[in-house]
Amino acid sequence: MHVSQERYGDALVLTPIGRVDNSTTDGLKSGLDAYVASCRAGGNRLVLDFSKVDYISSVGLRVLMLAGKEIREQGGSIVVAALQPVVREIFEISRFNLVFQCFGSVREALTKVSPTALAAYDSAHGT
Amino acid sequence: MALWVTFWGTRGSIPVSLDSASIRDKLAHAIVAASGKRLDTQEKARAWVDSELDFAVSHTFGGNSACVQLDAGDDEHVLCDLGSGVRAFGNHVFTRDGPAKANVFHVFQSHLHWDHIMGFPFFAPAYVPGNRIRIYGCHTNLEEALRRQQDPPSFPVPFDRLGASIEFVTLQPGRSYDVAGWSVTAKLQSHSGDSYGYRFVRDGRIIVYSTDSEHRLDVPEAVEGAATFFADADLVIFDAMYSLAEAVSVKEDWGHSSNVVGVELCQLANVKHLVLFHHEPANNDERIAQIWRETLRYEEISRTGEPLRISVAYDGLEIEL
Numbered sequence: 001m002h003v004s005q006e007r008y009g010d011a012l013v014l015t016p017i018g019r020v021d022n023s024t025t026d027g028l029k030s031g032l033d034a035y036v037a038s039c040r041a042g043g044n045r046l047v048l049d050f051s052k053v054d055y056i057s058s059v060g061l062r063v064l065m066l067a068g069k070e071i072r073e074q075g076g077s078i079v080v081a082a083l084q085p086v087v088r089e090i091f092e093i094s095r096f097n098l099v100f101q102c103f104g105s106v107r108e109a110l111t112k113v114s115p116t117a118l119a120a121y122d123s124a125h126g127t
Numbered sequence: 128m129a130l131w132v133t134f135w136g137t138r139g140s141i142p143v144s145l146d147s148a149s150i151r152d153k154l155a156h157a158i159v160a161a162s163g164k165r166l167d168t169q170e171k172a173r174a175w176v177d178s179e180l181d182f183a184v185s186h187t188f189g190g191n192s193a194c195v196q197l198d199a200g201d202d203e204h205v206l207c208d209l210g211s212g213v214r215a216f217g218n219h220v221f222t223r224d225g226p227a228k229a230n231v232f233h234v235f236q237s238h239l240h241w242d243h244i245m246g247f248p249f250f251a252p253a254y255v256p257g258n259r260i261r262i263y264g265c266h267t268n269l270e271e272a273l274r275r276q277q278d279p280p281s282f283p284v285p286f287d288r289l290g291a292s293i294e295f296v297t298l299q300p301g302r303s304y305d306v307a308g309w310s311v312t313a314k315l316q317s318h319s320g321d322s323y324g325y326r327f328v329r330d331g332r333i334i335v336y337s338t339d340s341e342h343r344l345d346v347p348e349a350v351e352g353a354a355t356f357f358a359d360a361d362l363v364i365f366d367a368m369y370s371l372a373e374a375v376s377v378k379e380d381w382g383h384s385s386n387v388v389g390v391e392l393c394q395l396a397n398v399k400h401l402v403l404f405h406h407e408p409a410n411n412d413e414r415i416a417q418i419w420r421e422t423l424r425y426e427e428i429s430r431t432g433e434p435l436r437i438s439v440a441y442d443g444l445e446i447e448l
Contacts, residue, residue, distance in 0.1 A: 022344070057429065058387050059344045062375045069376070086428055093421040094371035094387050 003031025008124065011117030012039070013081075013106055015049040020060030028060055032067045041075030045113040049106050051082035061096055068100060081109040130332055130448040131198040132362060136191030136212020137440040139339075139368045139383070139405035140242050143190035149411060156184050182441075183416035188406060189442025191215065192242040193338055195364060199329060203231040203307045207325060207336045207364075209262075209273075212442060213246035221251055229257035233307050236264035237338050238322035239272035247273060248282050258291035263298050263306070265313050265323045270295040298323075314356045316340035317349075318382035326356055332448050333360040335398075338405045340366050341374070341382045342392060350395070357396035361448050364440070365389040367403040367418070386422040393435050394426075400436040402446070415439060 001024040006013045012035055016028050039046045048064070050056075056064075064080075071078045079101045083091060091097040103109035107127070110118040121127075136142075157180060166172040176185045192210030199205075204220070206213065220230060230252055237243055252258045262269060273295075274286040286293075298304060300313045300323060310328040315321060317340060324337035335357050343349050357363050368383040386403055393401045403422060406415055419439040426435050438446065 022350075025345070055428070057344075058371055058375075058385075058391055061371060062345055065372070065375045089424065090428065093425050094385070096372050099372050099376065 001027030009116035009120040020056040039076035046078040133196040136194035136210040183412040214249040217251040256290040
């Protein structure tokens, strides 16, 4: 699984692409692990852009849970944005929507996590 | 030959009961729903309740702890676990057969936590001479656990005063045994103090009883082991006590699983029918019904092969195979 990365101010936006199941979860894990350590108090704010994920299984959700736990323990923040309708349903069925703040879009997430990042995002996207 | 599975107790951890506020809410809901209907006889009212009201309003999922009966129409009875539901089963046998008939009971214990043994002191056939009870399990302290809960000061009748002939049989996991017409194989499961699932085979039909088991789908060997144990089962009775989010966070290592993992494992193992079992005692009827609806939807979303039938266990549910 490919995970692309964009930086906006003090926020990192990671975008996994494809279906997250038993055969692709390792890719999601390595894509997240590369940045988890930098997401601490005063460090990067992490936004997971799920707009290109069309399914996530329990194993993939567990990877998110572990990453979120580590980031929160080191004082950082992680939020989820742009869930496709089916993946939003999976978050609700699994109750992951109670563990992760979910936003309708990356811009909406940045509005919440960092004014600096929002300004950088708007500048980059001409909004 | 028809096989029947009857659920006498389906709740996890501790028995619960409906409280007065819940009954009042159900009545209020039903009365509003019946507005304008002409339900002037008991028969009409019952028919309307059965056809028009949601199960969570018209019934309850019940609150007895684990006890499941496998019935192939034989004289000898086969049970899984001795939770509080076994009391109702014992009373059913008395009502049907009368106290004079000598019966044989074969009981397979998943483990020895209290909610899975607490019904035995209230199992009326245990008090009747002539009855024979064989209790099977993989824990070496099986007999000790059953005896201890009847020692003073916990219970007024010591184990040795029970009138029935009671035997304990230690099983080896992974080995197949022939008991009362069933081929039975136990499998070690992840749970505090260990638990064991049972795979029952009879006349080409397969029933798996797998409760109090935590599944780690990120561990390939564990997935393969569970999938092999569940493989091609006609029915899997599955511990779906927690949500996935609970099971992989605050309640990780608590030894239970989720509806989401149940669906994924059963799909992987080509199971025909999944039964959600060992309900969280904090969940009321409405919440359990919601979990059932969500599980049906998750099965649709994650399906890659044949549809998986999904039921939710309740005290009194009977499933024919």
